[in-house]
Amino acid sequence: MVRIYARKYTVLVVVILFIFFGVLVFIASNVKSSDAKKPNHLSGRIHPEKMSNKLFPPPEIVPADTNEAKQQQNILIGNKVNDELRPKLEVNHNVHAFYYAWYGNEATDGKYSHWNHPFLPHWEKRISELYATGKTHKPPDDIGANFYPLLGAYSSRDPVLLRKHMEQFVLAKIGVLVLSWYPPEKADEEGSPASEQFIHSFLKLANAYNLKVCFHIEPYAGRNASSVKEDLKHIIEQYGSHPAFYRTKDPRQLAVNARDLPLVYVYDSYLTPAEDWNKILTHKESKNSIRGTEYDALVIGLFVERAHKETIRMAGFDGFYTYFASSGFTYGSKQANWMSLKLYARDENLIFIPSIGPGYIDTNVRPWNDKNTKHRDNGNYYETSWKKAVEGDIPSFISITSFNEWHEGTQIEPAMSEKSVFVDHILGKPKSGTFQYESYGKNPDLYLDLTRNWVEIFTDMKH
Numbered sequence: 001m002v003r004i005y006a007r008k009y010t011v012l013v014v015v016i017l018f019i020f021f022g023v024l025v026f027i028a029s030n031v032k033s034s035d036a037k038k039p040n041h042l043s044g045r046i047h048p049e050k051m052s053n054k055l056f057p058p059p060e061i062v063p064a065d066t067n068e069a070k071q072q073q074n075i076l077i078g079n080k081v082n083d084e085l086r087p088k089l090e091v092n093h094n095v096h097a098f099y100y101a102w103y104g105n106e107a108t109d110g111k112y113s114h115w116n117h118p119f120l121p122h123w124e125k126r127i128s129e130l131y132a133t134g135k136t137h138k139p140p141d142d143i144g145a146n147f148y149p150l151l152g153a154y155s156s157r158d159p160v161l162l163r164k165h166m167e168q169f170v171l172a173k174i175g176v177l178v179l180s181w182y183p184p185e186k187a188d189e190e191g192s193p194a195s196e197q198f199i200h201s202f203l204k205l206a207n208a209y210n211l212k213v214c215f216h217i218e219p220y221a222g223r224n225a226s227s228v229k230e231d232l233k234h235i236i237e238q239y240g241s242h243p244a245f246y247r248t249k250d251p252r253q254l255a256v257n258a259r260d261l262p263l264v265y266v267y268d269s270y271l272t273p274a275e276d277w278n279k280i281l282t283h284k285e286s287k288n289s290i291r292g293t294e295y296d297a298l299v300i301g302l303f304v305e306r307a308h309k310e311t312i313r314m315a316g317f318d319g320f321y322t323y324f325a326s327s328g329f330t331y332g333s334k335q336a337n338w339m340s341l342k343l344y345a346r347d348e349n350l351i352f353i354p355s356i357g358p359g360y361i362d363t364n365v366r367p368w369n370d371k372n373t374k375h376r377d378n379g380n381y382y383e384t385s386w387k388k389a390v391e392g393d394i395p396s397f398i399s400i401t402s403f404n405e406w407h408e409g410t411q412i413e414p415a416m417s418e419k420s421v422f423v424d425h426i427l428g429k430p431k432s433g434t435f436q437y438e439s440y441g442k443n444p445d446l447y448l449d450l451t452r453n454w455v456e457i458f459t460d461m462k463h
């Protein structure tokens, strides 16, 4: 059709096409240039540009065979934890760890998610072109991470796997799983949201281990202050009555009878202007505020830049966290600034939740980002971050980045000590060969062990 028409009106069509493509190029270059302005952390953790409504079936929660569990572990872990053993599950509910339930594999889900992560482009084309940008990893052996999980390329929907994770939380004495969360029907780029059914099963399982679950609200497309208020309503209505739903006293309130409140972390909260947050978070009379309503919560914003001293306060957040486990990646994540952040928090009556981590390496998904690598130094990096977090004012809560963010190498979950794979693209370079995964040395549980020690120290300090 076009061809016949074009013969007659060639010139006109060429002109129209020219204008049409001109507009396309203009739009495309604008999209790019707004990307180019993004600071590094914005191209950071997996962003939810693409939506997906593919929900996975919920895991079937199999009741634990308590006798078998008893043989395997000194502590009894399972759905039927009896009361006499319950005190052994001595986790600290003031210690929180960021948890990702976005992994999928063929055996459980019919396809891989997240393990087959692509090499992400750099915002400058010139740099991207040096790497195998867009090529994806090929699990199970070749995964988008610099370390390889001891439990393999697992599925977050596998109930046996979830049990093992919960056991690891208990072993490390971490009391709260901070679940990466998108509203129903929204997802991260790699597309495997935690469905509502999944979350119900997750809560049920967590409860058996004396663990609590709170939510890490991700920056989905279209997120704003009022949609987050709706999210809070949704979360509290759906899960608020579950015994494993995390509630805690506001540490700023001295009254013993102060009401327990839910606590939520809001990732990339600075994407929404402070004055918009203030509409839902203000303590003054306002029809939109959550304060004093049944949806009131301790809302924790993300502190990135120095300028956020102003915006966190203006927004009306109850407190702030720093997320990034690469010290110096941002002002907030720089451990040397934590003393100053503690003073700021004290002055402004805010809850400061430092985010500590074992190191950072993401070069198997962002091959151009080695400047942000923080080597683990055999556990020393992690121990230093704990020390910095508890020095001076002892924080009410500690957050750990992360339990299992494998792409960024911030996980404390056990990793294999010896693992290599033959790949076409070593760290994104167009070169084939054997890729050797990093390890924690001889002890795959090193970071669970270190965590347990530090949680004990932290717990004693608070008494």
Ligand SMILES: *[C@@H]1O[C@H](CO)[C@@H](O)[C@H](O)[C@H]1NC(C)=O
Pocket: 222, 223, 224, 225, 226, 227
């Ligand atoms: C906030 O987001 C919701 C849903 O994405 C939308 O309906 C609403 O108009 C937005 N409100 C503002 C003030 O932008």
